[in-house]
């Protein structure tokens with residue numbers, strides 16, 4: 001009853017021009033929530049964060065919108081509450097109907113369970129004309145927000161058991177009043193909160209909302225026009241416009257570069273969603289499952305396909321990394337898990353693998369680890385060339401097993417002066433020993449025996465062949481090492497600074 005009394009005292013009709021009987025549009029502004037907040041169980045304060053109660057923030061924005069919009073011609077503006085009062089959802093819509101609302105606009109701010117979402121979103125009816133008008137107006141408001149630096153979390157429908165999910169929108173639709181819910185931003189996420197934490201920002205939103213509504217209906221400040229909008233109505237859908245109920249697909253993480261000393265990595269993330277836009281992505285180290293919270297999310301540019309970027313892990317991080325991608329409906333999918341190994345271990349691995357690197361800096365895609373792929377390269381090379389370097393500790397099969405079992409790669413610890421085998425057939429002999437043998441023992445044999453000459457020639461040929469192979473291998477290894485270093489320097493030069501700012505990155509797109 002108090003609510004009714006408050007309401008009836010507040011509503012003022014503006015700008016109805018009696019002389020020209022000009023066209024007018026009737027806008028009802030609805031500050032969400034409201035009422036006593038002493039008892040936490042029985043309150044309708046909306047979300048609470050940083051000591052703020054959403055109901056008060058909503059009211060500030062709504063009153064600013066009211067003040068702004070009433071300065072335009074051809075518009076009647078009403079507000080469902082202008083104090084902290086409890087008003088039921090039914091009553092809000094009833095009131096809108098009583099004053100002949102063309103549209104009902106409910107003002108809100110957001111929060112999420114894990115405090116990781118950010119961005120501005122608008123909910124509209126999924127049905128018929130209420131969808132068409134609501135969505136078109138929402139686009140105009142969203143445009144205003146985005147132009148002022150806010151993040152688009154899209155315009156959405158949400159259907160429940162009895163039609164539109166949100167009571168206010170459902171009641172509005174049942175009453176034939178296009179109703180939209182404006183979620184200006186997240187009070188519990190720094191990415192939004194830092195911009196919307198004070199009254200100036202809340203009022204600014206109200207002015208933006210009013211400006212967008214005025215533009216949509218073709219209104220002008222202080223001028224009563226003979227013709228007004230709305231403009232850009234979108235087609236009335238024959239069927240309800242459904243929300244997306246499936247998560248993003250094809251989510252795949254590739255690491256392009258990992259500078260472990262700084263913990264910098266560059267990645268490519270693949271994902272697509274045919275029903276709605278992609279919204280966020282995030283990373284988590286360690287073991288991850290469907291319930292793992294990804295506390296810090298970044299903005300996906302909305303487009304299907306791939307996204308390249310940088311990310312930081314703790315310096316010298318060794319272990320798993322998994323990504324998660326969300327669509328605007330907050331449905332998410334995990335990527336494959338990639339194993340990161342610190343650079344020094346990777347270098348040792350390169351050396352152990354005979355500088356093995358396919359020249360492609362993409363270390364891994366899919367579910368196998370960086371080191372596992374390198375191991376494959378190593379084994380492949382060994383087999384193909386039929387040249388293997390032997391040493392006391394080099395046991396390829398043993399190493400593979402260890403790598404697989406424990407995720408640890410133990411360096412093969414090969415020695416530069418280790419023996420060489422060709423095709424696995426020749427005995428591993430010390431070349432210097434052969435040379436010594438020739439020096440000491442063959443002088444007399446040379447004149448005595450033709451066979452001796454043959455043996456010497458054969459031994460010399462074998463020695464020469466071995467020497468050439470060693471030299472070639474050493475040279476190519478050195479060349480690979482040089483190339484690797486060159487690539488390193490190039491990558492280091494191209495690498496983004498530690499102070500890399502995501503916002504800058506996305507503003508460019």
Ligand SMILES: [Zn+2]
Pocket residue numbers: 032033046047054108109
């Ligand atoms: Zn709310």
